[in-house]
């Protein structure tokens with residue numbers, strides 16, 4: 001579904017990614033892990049059009065998206081959440097999700113003027129859909145509360161609902177359980193599995209190994225800007241180079 005082909009990225013003289021190749025398959029959960037500073041967020045920024053690669057190609061559904069603008073990439077079906085939470089705290093949960101939908105709603109200024117009934121119907125459908133998305137994350141009972149009243153973990157989940165509002169084929173999650181307590185992590189695991197079962201493909205960056213190993217069908221490991229391993233969670237857990245990258249050569253015993 002999403003293919004990175006020989007991707008490299010330099011910031012001035014600093015080579016952050018080198019010959020990165022992997023394929024995120026349709027319908028599953030793919031994980032990208034690696035030590036701090038390995039280049040994981042840079043990969044997400046390249047895929048979502050926030051940065052341009054220095055070399056190589058990125059294809060989504062067989063089409064080159066390497067030069068496509070960020071908002072157009074969302075239109076093509078890729079949505080993301082960020083490491084730092086970006087919800088509108090002074091708006092209700094429902095409003096937060098409806099805002100995420102607006103670019104994709106089927107009305108123009110003219111049609112609103114000519115057809116107020118149609119506009120109201122579309123708005124009502126949007127609110128209904130937003131409630132459904134909130135229910136996927138078990139936040140529907142708080143739909144009319146301000147986002148500011150949510151715990152940190154709940155705000156992260158609200159971000160997911162908002163990303164889903166753009167009807168993505170592929171959902172990119174940047175450290176989804178950062179800052180969550182163990183109970184919230186367990187809940188989110190179930191919710192992400194449910195989202196997968198609804199037909200969404202998921203690609204996540206995550207440091208929490210229990211979460212990554214428990215959820216992902218396949219995992220790629222990035223170390224100093226290079227992919228050093230790719231495989232099933234069991235293959236990754238037992239890969240000597242991966243163990244050394246995380247623990248350091250000396251301590252790997």
Ligand SMILES: Nc1ncnc2c1ncn2[C@@H]1O[C@H](COP(=O)(O)OP(=O)(O)OP(=O)(O)O)[C@@H](O)[C@H]1O
Pocket residue numbers: 011014016034035036037038039040041042043
């Ligand atoms: N805009 C930039 N300009 C210069 N260097 C950058 C820029 N963005 C990232 N880097 C550098 O690129 C390297 C990779 O950063 P990146 O954030 O992609 O790593 P990461 O694997 O996501 O790390 P973490 O797990 O800590 O979030 C780091 O050395 C970082 O300092």
